Amino acid sequence: MPGKRYLETLTPVETAIRELVSRLPGSVETLRLPVWEAVGMVAAEDIVLEHDFPPRPRSAYDGYAVRSEDTPGRLRLVGEAPIGRVDPGLRVGPGEAVYVTTGAYLPEGADAVVPEEEARVENGYIVVEKKYGKWRNVDPPGSIAARGTVLVEAGTVLTVPDAVGLLDVGATEGVFYRRLQVGIIETGNELFRPTTPGETRERVLRGEVVATTGDLIHWFIEEYMPWVEVIDRVMLPDNLDALVWYIKRLMDHADAVLVTGGTGPSEIDLFYRLPDAVGGELVVRGIYVKGGRPTSAVVAGGKLVLGLSGHPLSGLHGLIRLAYPVLAHMGGVRKPPALPVYKARLSSPIGRGRPRPVKVRLRAADGVLYADPLPKVLQLSSANVGLALGDGLALVEDREYAEGEEVVVLAYRTPRGYGAPAIRF
Amino acid sequence: MPGKRYLETLTPVETAIRELVSRLPGSVETLRLPVWEAVGMVAAEDIVLEHDFPPRPRSAYDGYAVRSEDTPGRLRLVGEAPIGRVDPGLRVGPGEAVYVTTGAYLPEGADAVVPEEEARVENGYIVVEKKYGKWRNVDPPGSIAARGTVLVEAGTVLTVPDAVGLLDVGATEGVFYRRLQVGIIETGNELFRPTTPGETRERVLRGEVVATTGDLIHWFIEEYMPWVEVIDRVMLPDNLDALVWYIKRLMDHADAVLVTGGTGPSEIDLFYRLPDAVGGELVVRGIYVKGGRPTSAVVAGGKLVLGLSGHPLSGLHGLIRLAYPVLAHMGGVRKPPALPVYKARLSSPIGRGRPRPVKVRLRAADGVLYADPLPKVLQLSSANVGLALGDGLALVEDREYAEGEEVVVLAYRTPRGYGAPAIRF
Numbered sequence: 001m002p003g004k005r006y007l008e009t010l011t012p013v014e015t016a017i018r019e020l021v022s023r024l025p026g027s028v029e030t031l032r033l034p035v036w037e038a039v040g041m042v043a044a045e046d047i048v049l050e051h052d053f054p055p056r057p058r059s060a061y062d063g064y065a066v067r068s069e070d071t072p073g074r075l076r077l078v079g080e081a082p083i084g085r086v087d088p089g090l091r092v093g094p095g096e097a098v099y100v101t102t103g104a105y106l107p108e109g110a111d112a113v114v115p116e117e118e119a120r121v122e123n124g125y126i127v128v129e130k131k132y133g134k135w136r137n138v139d140p141p142g143s144i145a146a147r148g149t150v151l152v153e154a155g156t157v158l159t160v161p162d163a164v165g166l167l168d169v170g171a172t173e174g175v176f177y178r179r180l181q182v183g184i185i186e187t188g189n190e191l192f193r194p195t196t197p198g199e200t201r202e203r204v205l206r207g208e209v210v211a212t213t214g215d216l217i218h219w220f221i222e223e224y225m226p227w228v229e230v231i232d233r234v235m236l237p238d239n240l241d242a243l244v245w246y247i248k249r250l251m252d253h254a255d256a257v258l259v260t261g262g263t264g265p266s267e268i269d270l271f272y273r274l275p276d277a278v279g280g281e282l283v284v285r286g287i288y289v290k291g292g293r294p295t296s297a298v299v300a301g302g303k304l305v306l307g308l309s310g311h312p313l314s315g316l317h318g319l320i321r322l323a324y325p326v327l328a329h330m331g332g333v334r335k336p337p338a339l340p341v342y343k344a345r346l347s348s349p350i351g352r353g354r355p356r357p358v359k360v361r362l363r364a365a366d367g368v369l370y371a372d373p374l375p376k377v378l379q380l381s382s383a384n385v386g387l388a389l390g391d392g393l394a395l396v397e398d399r400e401y402a403e404g405e406e407v408v409v410l411a412y413r414t415p416r417g418y419g420a421p422a423i424r425f
Numbered sequence: 426m427p428g429k430r431y432l433e434t435l436t437p438v439e440t441a442i443r444e445l446v447s448r449l450p451g452s453v454e455t456l457r458l459p460v461w462e463a464v465g466m467v468a469a470e471d472i473v474l475e476h477d478f479p480p481r482p483r484s485a486y487d488g489y490a491v492r493s494e495d496t497p498g499r500l501r502l503v504g505e506a507p508i509g510r511v512d513p514g515l516r517v518g519p520g521e522a523v524y525v526t527t528g529a530y531l532p533e534g535a536d537a538v539v540p541e542e543e544a545r546v547e548n549g550y551i552v553v554e555k556k557y558g559k560w561r562n563v564d565p566p567g568s569i570a571a572r573g574t575v576l577v578e579a580g581t582v583l584t585v586p587d588a589v590g591l592l593d594v595g596a597t598e599g600v601f602y603r604r605l606q607v608g609i610i611e612t613g614n615e616l617f618r619p620t621t622p623g624e625t626r627e628r629v630l631r632g633e634v635v636a637t638t639g640d641l642i643h644w645f646i647e648e649y650m651p652w653v654e655v656i657d658r659v660m661l662p663d664n665l666d667a668l669v670w671y672i673k674r675l676m677d678h679a680d681a682v683l684v685t686g687g688t689g690p691s692e693i694d695l696f697y698r699l700p701d702a703v704g705g706e707l708v709v710r711g712i713y714v715k716g717g718r719p720t721s722a723v724v725a726g727g728k729l730v731l732g733l734s735g736h737p738l739s740g741l742h743g744l745i746r747l748a749y750p751v752l753a754h755m756g757g758v759r760k761p762p763a764l765p766v767y768k769a770r771l772s773s774p775i776g777r778g779r780p781r782p783v784k785v786r787l788r789a790a791d792g793v794l795y796a797d798p799l800p801k802v803l804q805l806s807s808a809n810v811g812l813a814l815g816d817g818l819a820l821v822e823d824r825e826y827a828e829g830e831e832v833v834v835l836a837y838r839t840p841r842g843y844g845a846p847a848i849r850f
Contacts, residue, residue, distance in 0.1 A: 017849060034622045036640075053810065055630050060805065084615020084633045103807045105632045144808045151813045159837045160644035164637040164737050165813030170629035172622035190509020197459045197597035204595035205480050207530045208509045212589040215461075219585035312589050320848060328850040338817070338836040340763035341844040343794075355847070369768075380485065382528045383569045385478065388576045388590030392763070395847030408847050411763040412584045419766040419833050422780070422820030423745060424442060425753040 040226030052142030065110035113137035155334025261310025271296035290356035344371035364417035465651030477567030490535035538562035580759025686735025696721035715781035769796035782818035789842035
């Protein structure tokens with residue numbers, strides 16, 4: 001059976017990743033940038049704190065900065081030092097107190113803070129009833145983060161929370177890799193882009209196919225791979241010469257080219273012809289996942305040309321399984337931003353078959369997340385409508401899954417009750 | 426103790442949500458739009474399939490369209506009908522076959538498909554060795570989705586996978602709510618925006634505070650609340666008159682105004698003064714979460730003014746716990762897009778305390794996801810640097826958590842090994 005022979009030559013994904021990673025550089029050029037301009041980029045070096053933080057003792061509460069040796073006692077209020085307002089002349093002498101807010105540096109002389117609600121105010125004086133030891137309610141220098149602390153490790157894709165954390169302690173710049181530049185080419189004579197709702201509907205009903213594989217791939221990259229910049233996206237007919245020409249043009253400035261579609265013989269031709277055309281090596285020819293037969297990869301001059309299935313979901317699946325780790329390698333990524341990946345219990349078993357995305361509905365009940373696979377007909381690679389009817393994709397391996405077993409689900413919707421009570425809607 | 430009294434007056438979050446939702450409209454104006462222009466918007470009505478799909482019998486394989494009654498047999502190849510290429514003149518007569526690709530409509534006359542690898546080709550003929558029943562390897566009309574199927578329910582925030590699914594079957598338009606319009610005002614005399622790395626660092630070390638609460642809130646809305654559009658974002662000093670003036674201006678066209686900061690007495694003044702100034706009602710004054718005392722809400726003319734803590738993390742926490750469900754209600758959302766929320770096992774216990782975000786590192790080992798809380802000093806609301814040192818926020822309730830217990834973590838980074846083997850890096 002030809003089917004059998006095809007399958008035997010498919011490369012396991014982990015092998016394909018290894019082969020590609022060993023041939024592709026694991027970094028690109030670097031830039032020194034302010035951290036607030038580097039969100040989504042990859043730290044090329046550790047970001048290290050160059051000073052103690054706080055640099056001076058800081059109040060941990062709204063209250064009164066005092067000399068610990070004066071407590072308990074009746075202290076004269078001599079001023080206020082709210083956060084951010086710096087008065088170098090202000091100091092706390094014997095028997096004195098200064099009003100401070102959370103995060104404010106303690107005025108010279110003070111070494112403890114009496115929280116607002118633990119002091120009584122009496123015309124210009126505060127009455128403190130108990131002893132407050134040195135550094136009580138105070139963050140001493142370096143107590144939040146000491147000089148030399150690695151705040152962000154090399155390989156981290158900088159997130160907004162990271163940038164907020166860095167700015168808070170005055171770690172304001174870092175060295176980052178420039179973004180990877182990637183082009184997307186969609187091929188297929190049958191493809192068209194939507195125009196008006198009416199015309200688009202008519203063409204679909206006549207048997208034409210809306211070009212959506214590029215949409216899915218572009219979406220995933222934009223949402224979840226911010227270290228990658230899509231610099232070009234184009235739709236081409238099934239014309240080998242045009243395709244080779246366009247790929248070569250893109251390779252002048254892109255780090256990688258993703259080609260979707262052409263699942264027929266022409267695609268195979270492309271990847272057999274491409275190595276000669278671009279002076280490269282055919283490294284992958286078919287991976288062992290469903291819809292992975294057309295997946296091909298050529299490496300030339302440290303650059304990647306990756307062919308993915310033209311079926312929207314198979315193309316996306318190839319991106320997630322193969323392109324994601326390879327582009328992470330090329331971009332120097334070791335700590336990527338969060339993916340909406342849930343672990344869910346299957347409500348019905350899944351049989352063997354090449355690793356594949358199974359369209360599922362998600363359902364949270366009694367604190368347990370369930371994945372309900374959609375009916376078989378909606379699992380066909382020609383039944384993309386299942387994407388709208390489901391909430392996520394269970395990324396299953398080639399083995400049997402029993403009812404109740406846990407699967408990895410890439411979710412695009414959060415079911416009601418998941419994350420509750422913290423997250424409600 | 427004054428502290429006690431404060432606590433007793435704080436409103437539980439679920440009560441605050443209920444009070445606000447009962448006073449705020451659950452929808453906005455609607456628009457009829459092409460689905461490819463509505464990603465991120467909320468379906469105001471069910472999107473229903475208006476025709477059977479496929480509308481005509483469609484091949485489920487690359488192979489040969491035949492008349493089932495002619496099998497087994499030797500059939501003359503009379504043409505080809507690849508997907509998307511429509512030739513109305515082509516038909517399969519007795520003893521004939523037409524080459525088709527997956528997803529192509531069957532030519533008139535055919536009612537079964539012989540997969541390519543199950544037929545032998547002999548100069549212009551194919552030899553079929555067994556019987557193929559009616560509709561064998563064919564998707565009959567309506568088999569993928571029947572006319573009348575609800576493809577996307579009202580209340581769904583349209584995602585890219587949804588749009589792909591809808592386009593695939595020719596469901597090309599829908600009725601959507603316009604995006605909610607929201608303004609963000611950051612207040613605080615101590616705040617400044619970063620300029621150069623050097624100057625920014627100096628100012629932080631002098632005790633000034635970079636305005637980042639707005640960054641965190643803006644980030645969360647942009648990433649995870651696409652039905653909301655931030656139409657204005659401004660930083661104002663602690664000046665009540667200016668603040669009231671700006672809020673009133675925004676309320677002319679915004680559905681909601683989020684005010685961060687002013688944790689001191691001025692903020693309290695704001696929300697006691699605002700109801701009169703805008704002709705509204707003070708509905709919430711302090712919620713029972715850590716850093717929730719300054720959380721206030723005024724409802725006026727079906728619009729919301731929500732005050733959140735000026736501490737970046739407390740502000741974000743208020744957004745997630747209170748603003749997220751309330752803005753979901755106002756936007757008509759019942760099925761939001763995915764949040765990167767993981768369930769993780771605590772590697773150390775967490776004590777009682779108001780519901781709060783606990784900064785955690787995430788670690789995947791042997792298929793189990795662990796949350797390691799950062800040290801106590803980094804949990805201070807004045808220690809935002811913990812955001813850079815952690816990977817996510819455990820959103821805990823007011824109870825004790827034992828080691829090994831599961832917590833809900835809003836992650837901004839995915840730890841290595843989580844999602845493997847499907848997702849590798």
